[in-house]
Amino acid sequence: xxxxxxxxxxxxxxxxxxxxxxxxxxxxxxxxxxxxxxxxxxxxxxxxxxxxxxxxxxxxxxxxxxxxxxxxxxxxxxxxxxxxxxxxxxxxxxxxxxxxxxxxxxxxxxxxxxxxxxxxxxxxxxxxxxxxxxxxxxxxxxxxxxxxxxxxxxxxxxxxxxxxxxxxxxxxxxxxxxxxxxxx
Numbered sequence: 001x002x003x004x005x006x007x008x009x010x011x012x013x014x015x016x017x018x019x020x021x022x023x024x025x026x027x028x029x030x031x032x033x034x035x036x037x038x039x040x041x042x043x044x045x046x047x048x049x050x051x052x053x054x055x056x057x058x059x060x061x062x063x064x065x066x067x068x069x070x071x072x073x074x075x076x077x078x079x080x081x082x083x084x085x086x087x088x089x090x091x092x093x094x095x096x097x098x099x100x101x102x103x104x105x106x107x108x109x110x111x112x113x114x115x116x117x118x119x120x121x122x123x124x125x126x127x128x129x130x131x132x133x134x135x136x137x138x139x140x141x142x143x144x145x146x147x148x149x150x151x152x153x154x155x156x157x158x159x160x161x162x163x164x165x166x167x168x169x170x171x172x173x174x175x176x177x178x179x180x181x182x183x184x
Contacts, residue, residue: 040167051144058140062133069137071100072109072130080113080123109133 036042055066074089075081083101087094101124104110109130115121126134149157170176 054144055140059137062136064133064137067100068104068109068133069140071097071104072126072134073137073141075110075124075126075130075134077126077131077134080125082115083112083122083124086124104130 052066055069059065059069070090071086074086081089084094086101087097090097101110105112107129108127110124110126112122113125115123
């Protein structure tokens with residue numbers, strides 16, 4: 001059975017929203033060898049969905065979203081951030097961020113300014129509204145981290161970071177689907 005659930009701006013919508021969709025697939029263990037909840041990616045995706053939803057609910061109170069908050073957190077408040085450097089800094093493709101930058105500029109959250117030293121470069125800066133929204137994003141991130149750190153022992157969190165780091169190293173080697181063995 002395949003069910004696609006899309007939650008965007010906290011209302012159920014019936015179109016695919018790439019950032020927020022979850023696919024729930026019921027798979028019998030004997031057919032694939034693993035139940036979904038036994039896979040590594042299931043737990044990462046489940047946790048990320050919950051974190052994303054939590055931040056989106058909080059950000060909606062201030063007219064934002066998790067994606068907007070993350071963008072604002074990555075704009076240098078003093079020097080501005082070159083528009084071409086923002087997407088890679090966030091782990092995104094530039095074209096994926098273009099629409100959001102345009103929207104944030106139209107809403108008066110950011111503004112663009114040509115770099116004084118390199119006229120080819122455009123820097124993004126926060127307006128007063130953008131700075132207020134950024135401060136709220138910082139507050140939300142700090143509250144979440146304080147809550148988690150208050151309930152999960154430091155050693156467990158350090159082990160989690162270590163395991164996720166190793167997972168990223170495995171993925172970064174880019175050989176998962178090239179052969180049947182993972183380098184150790």
